[in-house]
Amino acid sequence: MEKYIYNENNGLWYELQGDYYIPCLTLPEEENQPIGIWGQRHLQYIKANRKGFYTTLLTKCELNRHLADVNKQAEDMFYRLVKQLAEKEGVTEKLKAENQMEWVGRMNNIRNRVTEIVNAEIIFA
Secondary structure (H helix, E strand, O other): OOOEEEEOOOOEEEEEEOOEEEEOOOOOOOOOOOOOHHHHHHHHHHHHHOHHHHHHHHHOOOHHHHHHHHHHHHHHHHHHHHHHHHHHOOOOHHHHHHOHHHHHHHHHHHHHHHHHHHHHHHHOO
């Protein structure tokens, strides 16, 4: 038996695997965009909790683009909210110059709260 055969009816190549011919299917190349921490968190979430959605994105070759979009949205939201909360709560460069430890503590508090907001609104939505 031949290792590869071509079916003219459907235009597919088949490879012999044991006693069966399996179609030689490949996915088209996906545009490769860098994925940050937010995109990676979203990927872990959809792999574990939304398997159908993950499979659909993967087979349509849209997974990388989707993760890059989620990452961009999450980063923008994170930096915007950190800036707004810092201004609202008076965490300024003046406080940083006068009392660095208090500034670090308050900024860490703001960053932790904003991380929870971004996770709830974008990453795990």
